[in-house]
Amino acid sequence: MNFKYDERIDGALPPVDRDALIEALERLCPGMQVLHEPEHVRPFECDGLSAYRTVPLCVVLPETVEQVAAVLKLAAARGIPVVARGAGTGLSGGALPLEKGILLVMSKFKRIVAIDPVAGIARVEPGVRNLAISQAAAPHGLYYAPDPSSQIACSIGGNVAENAGGVHCLKYGLTVHNILNVDILTIDGERMTLGAESLDSPGFDLLALFTGSEGMLGVVVEVTVKLLPKPQCAKMLMASFNDVETAGKAVAGIIGAGIIPGGLEMMDNLAIRAAEDFIHAGYPVDAEAILLCELDGAEIDVDEDIAHVSQLLRAAGAANVTVAKDEAERLRLWAGRKNAFPAVGRLSPDYYCIDGSIPRRELARVLRGIAALSSEYGLRVANVFHAGDGNMHPLILFDANQPGELARTEALAGKILELCVAVGGSITGEHGVGREKINQMCVQFTSDEIEFFHAVKAAFDPAQLLNPGKNIPTLHRCAEFGAMHVHHGQLPFPELERF
Amino acid sequence: MNFKYDERIDGALPPVDRDALIEALERLCPGMQVLHEPEHVRPFECDGLSAYRTVPLCVVLPETVEQVAAVLKLAAARGIPVVARGAGTGLSGGALPLEKGILLVMSKFKRIVAIDPVAGIARVEPGVRNLAISQAAAPHGLYYAPDPSSQIACSIGGNVAENAGGVHCLKYGLTVHNILNVDILTIDGERMTLGAESLDSPGFDLLALFTGSEGMLGVVVEVTVKLLPKPQCAKMLMASFNDVETAGKAVAGIIGAGIIPGGLEMMDNLAIRAAEDFIHAGYPVDAEAILLCELDGAEIDVDEDIAHVSQLLRAAGAANVTVAKDEAERLRLWAGRKNAFPAVGRLSPDYYCIDGSIPRRELARVLRGIAALSSEYGLRVANVFHAGDGNMHPLILFDANQPGELARTEALAGKILELCVAVGGSITGEHGVGREKINQMCVQFTSDEIEFFHAVKAAFDPAQLLNPGKNIPTLHRCAEFGAMHVHHGQLPFPELERF
Numbered sequence: 001m002n003f004k005y006d007e008r009i010d011g012a013l014p015p016v017d018r019d020a021l022i023e024a025l026e027r028l029c030p031g032m033q034v035l036h037e038p039e040h041v042r043p044f045e046c047d048g049l050s051a052y053r054t055v056p057l058c059v060v061l062p063e064t065v066e067q068v069a070a071v072l073k074l075a076a077a078r079g080i081p082v083v084a085r086g087a088g089t090g091l092s093g094g095a096l097p098l099e100k101g102i103l104l105v106m107s108k109f110k111r112i113v114a115i116d117p118v119a120g121i122a123r124v125e126p127g128v129r130n131l132a133i134s135q136a137a138a139p140h141g142l143y144y145a146p147d148p149s150s151q152i153a154c155s156i157g158g159n160v161a162e163n164a165g166g167v168h169c170l171k172y173g174l175t176v177h178n179i180l181n182v183d184i185l186t187i188d189g190e191r192m193t194l195g196a197e198s199l200d201s202p203g204f205d206l207l208a209l210f211t212g213s214e215g216m217l218g219v220v221v222e223v224t225v226k227l228l229p230k231p232q233c234a235k236m237l238m239a240s241f242n243d244v245e246t247a248g249k250a251v252a253g254i255i256g257a258g259i260i261p262g263g264l265e266m267m268d269n270l271a272i273r274a275a276e277d278f279i280h281a282g283y284p285v286d287a288e289a290i291l292l293c294e295l296d297g298a299e300i301d302v303d304e305d306i307a308h309v310s311q312l313l314r315a316a317g318a319a320n321v322t323v324a325k326d327e328a329e330r331l332r333l334w335a336g337r338k339n340a341f342p343a344v345g346r347l348s349p350d351y352y353c354i355d356g357s358i359p360r361r362e363l364a365r366v367l368r369g370i371a372a373l374s375s376e377y378g379l380r381v382a383n384v385f386h387a388g389d390g391n392m393h394p395l396i397l398f399d400a401n402q403p404g405e406l407a408r409t410e411a412l413a414g415k416i417l418e419l420c421v422a423v424g425g426s427i428t429g430e431h432g433v434g435r436e437k438i439n440q441m442c443v444q445f446t447s448d449e450i451e452f453f454h455a456v457k458a459a460f461d462p463a464q465l466l467n468p469g470k471n472i473p474t475l476h477r478c479a480e481f482g483a484m485h486v487h488h489g490q491l492p493f494p495e496l497e498r499f
Numbered sequence: 500m501n502f503k504y505d506e507r508i509d510g511a512l513p514p515v516d517r518d519a520l521i522e523a524l525e526r527l528c529p530g531m532q533v534l535h536e537p538e539h540v541r542p543f544e545c546d547g548l549s550a551y552r553t554v555p556l557c558v559v560l561p562e563t564v565e566q567v568a569a570v571l572k573l574a575a576a577r578g579i580p581v582v583a584r585g586a587g588t589g590l591s592g593g594a595l596p597l598e599k600g601i602l603l604v605m606s607k608f609k610r611i612v613a614i615d616p617v618a619g620i621a622r623v624e625p626g627v628r629n630l631a632i633s634q635a636a637a638p639h640g641l642y643y644a645p646d647p648s649s650q651i652a653c654s655i656g657g658n659v660a661e662n663a664g665g666v667h668c669l670k671y672g673l674t675v676h677n678i679l680n681v682d683i684l685t686i687d688g689e690r691m692t693l694g695a696e697s698l699d700s701p702g703f704d705l706l707a708l709f710t711g712s713e714g715m716l717g718v719v720v721e722v723t724v725k726l727l728p729k730p731q732c733a734k735m736l737m738a739s740f741n742d743v744e745t746a747g748k749a750v751a752g753i754i755g756a757g758i759i760p761g762g763l764e765m766m767d768n769l770a771i772r773a774a775e776d777f778i779h780a781g782y783p784v785d786a787e788a789i790l791l792c793e794l795d796g797a798e799i800d801v802d803e804d805i806a807h808v809s810q811l812l813r814a815a816g817a818a819n820v821t822v823a824k825d826e827a828e829r830l831r832l833w834a835g836r837k838n839a840f841p842a843v844g845r846l847s848p849d850y851y852c853i854d855g856s857i858p859r860r861e862l863a864r865v866l867r868g869i870a871a872l873s874s875e876y877g878l879r880v881a882n883v884f885h886a887g888d889g890n891m892h893p894l895i896l897f898d899a900n901q902p903g904e905l906a907r908t909e910a911l912a913g914k915i916l917e918l919c920v921a922v923g924g925s926i927t928g929e930h931g932v933g934r935e936k937i938n939q940m941c942v943q944f945t946s947d948e949i950e951f952f953h954a955v956k957a958a959f960d961p962a963q964l965l966n967p968g969k970n971i972p973t974l975h976r977c978a979e980f981g982a983m984h985v986h987h988g989q990l991p992f993p994e995l996e997r998f
Contacts, residue, residue, distance in 0.1 A: 116860070117755065118751055118754075118755040118859075118860060119751075119755075119858060119859060119860050120754070120755070141757070163704075176704065176707070177676070186947075190947050192945075192947060192948055192951070196856075196923075196924070196925045197858045197923050197924075198856035198857055198858055198889050198890075198919075198923070198924040198925050198928070201925055202925055202926055202927045202931070202932045202936070202940060202943060202970075203932065203940065203943075203944065203948075203952050203970065203971060204708055204711070204712050204716075204952055204955055204956075204971075205662075205675065205707045205708055205710065205711055205712075206708075206951065206952075206955075208675070208704045208707030208708065209703055209704055209705075209707065209708045209955075211704065212703070212704055213703050213704075217703075228757075229756075229757025252617055252618075255617075255619070256616065256617040256618075256619070257728075258640070258727075258728030298800060298803065300799055300800070300803070301797060301799070301800050304797065304799070357695075357697035358697055359618060359696045359697055360617075360618060361615070361617060361618050390697055391697075420697075424695075424696055424697070425695070425696075425697040426695045426697050426700055426701055427701055428701045429697070432701070433701045433702065437701070441701060441702065444701060444702075445702065446691075448685075448689055448691060449691055449702075452691070452705065452958065452959070453702050453703055453705075455957075455958030455959070456703050456705075456708075456955060456958050457703075458954075458958065459951065459954030459955050459957065459958050460951070460954070471701075471702065472702060472703075
């Protein structure tokens, strides 16, 4: 497979006196904290989006906040860019290194500083894994709600940087809704607390601004998260449909009835068959689409909701509706969904996962549009996604070894994201922009809006040293991409009429 | 009563050619849209915080977004400050006019543009009253959750500017959690959409940054709010206590048990007696404190929660626990709470309402501290507040006509806010900073942090024309106030040991 390298970003960075930098870093972070030999830095060349790879100049693994501050001060003094990362599981190349930059790896910060079960909060270091927080809170009957698919590996600092979501964010919100404050270091190595443990913080809401800013405004050194009481019980419905559009409409029906399920996921036939072959979850392989709907809360409530949702699904045209008869079946149904990406991966040498979000009412139309674009580009697309909150994850199946197929895949992916924008949605749901979708930002936003992003960036990092080249495109790049004629969601998308 | 005028802000503004400005504005906004005669502009001299008054140079009441844009462009071109306001019900002087500035009143924008009951959203103009949204949504079984006490009068544009809360924000969140996007005009008159109807908006979270920015970053011209299904039922518990600290601990017990009530309010004896005298709500006048706890949701659930909370309250030491026997009694109990401020106002010529928030675990200590400070300053303090989310509203009773009493009141209020910061809380819960608490911002934040606020402000409004002198203090002001030695919540507060 061909890996991508962005000459416009890496090529444009100023030259670095490599040896002097490494020597200085080793003085600040002695021992095995600075890696620079090719075989040591190579494993850090990409994050979860492996299509983009760049070998960093060096990797620093500091052990104390003072060391992180010292590294940042050094970088600021010498004008060297810094890319911070946690576990590196992101899917948009947000933590992709720079060949003339420091990769600052926060994985040694794995201490759970304090849990206060009465207040329902935990203070943790940024390298603590998402799932580890819930495990530590479990003895108190509490858990941390956001659950990205990578939750076993991804760390909370990266969750903050990407404003991570997950299956349950429909009901429980994204990272920004589940944190109280974040301690950061600025590029000058100054520590600041954003947010407050109390209700609302005065002044501008810098915590929300920071959350999802993809490492461009500062480096997370501590996070205070909210813990929620574990729901008394969870039950799962599976509904099958003879066409995807009816399934899309059923989703709107459930939410429209005022029910907010713990999770509401949709898979189309290609995804169903792939998952069933791989996991044997018990999915109906002839169905054109299934919906998986989990309801959680007090048992008496959940039973009432299960009855209500079953009725809504039947009324919406479901061919069949079943309730998982026990916990084992519920977990099996989830296992199929959670392994759908690797399952689809078995059908094809490569697959490309897209992450766009749309208003729920547009689900049926966007699914029609994806099907039409799929035949037009001659590439199969499987759909597995968080239907409840309109977060689409179309997977394009392709073979990178076939000449031109990667380029065609990228063109199709871009087209699908533009379709999301055209119906009033956005180019990302939960994976972030990173390096991957920097061009699509030009579709999503006007040049005025992009200038505001740059002004905000400059307020925190005027020398552009923190994760440059990600998240916010330059206006020059947008002009090259040729998309600056659009206005916020008002993209001319002539095909829209057809879908 | 003596009104306050801030020489450092109004006096420092450059002189304005008044006649030329009014003539130009009248060309842009013909008819009765520009007010400048003393008797016409006088009614706009303050917002809900009547201690501060300034007569604006002129008042503009535009009718179209194009007119608002034209006024802003004119102001930007001539360097004239603009204070935007909606209904002017704010309690921190955020919408206080400037004597050399334009007061831009958005009250003519009262159209509900669209309601989409399936998506659960409403698009409204900024002058629409908070309660009018819920009234318009009611036929669909939906409502808009944030409910500040002023909800009958306050408008959604102001709610966005102040990130308004209310009795129910413990369960349903603040304004920022209940809006999807906001259309704003920048100081240059450019229209921008912040946020998205879909799950998450890429780039920095400018919607959250804007919400609560108190008119310093732009002018709201349209808001898309979330609508929620009306809870099936609501029931109310009242618990009385022989001391306020036990009541404070009971609050922590309820939340710690994983129950999030629709509302959880506390009143102390002074407030109970005042409200009972005024409203005859049926409060126990001998109790040192009462808690009012509303539970809402599906009936079966609410009944279960009522039983559970009753048990928790008794276990926590409540002297008596009763359940409102019907809707009439529930509404009567709420009426006492909602009229507690005017009720306390009947006890004294003047009262000063404080708005601070604290971590819930500190409730008992802060109540002790307020009592100690109250005797020290020789001023009575009534406590009526949103206990569930730690949002305190101490009311200081005083007589402005007694020499020195206003100054003593302000000193006590400042001390109480500093106590909130010292225990890890903040100087505002839901009223905002405005003009009132600009000095306390110097206590809450370090100079580094305040510099960041200024940099963010400059990204939107480099010439400082939007609502100058509110929300974010200058470093010079902080130096004068003498508070720059503190560090974020680590204020030296020697009295703390005593409480």
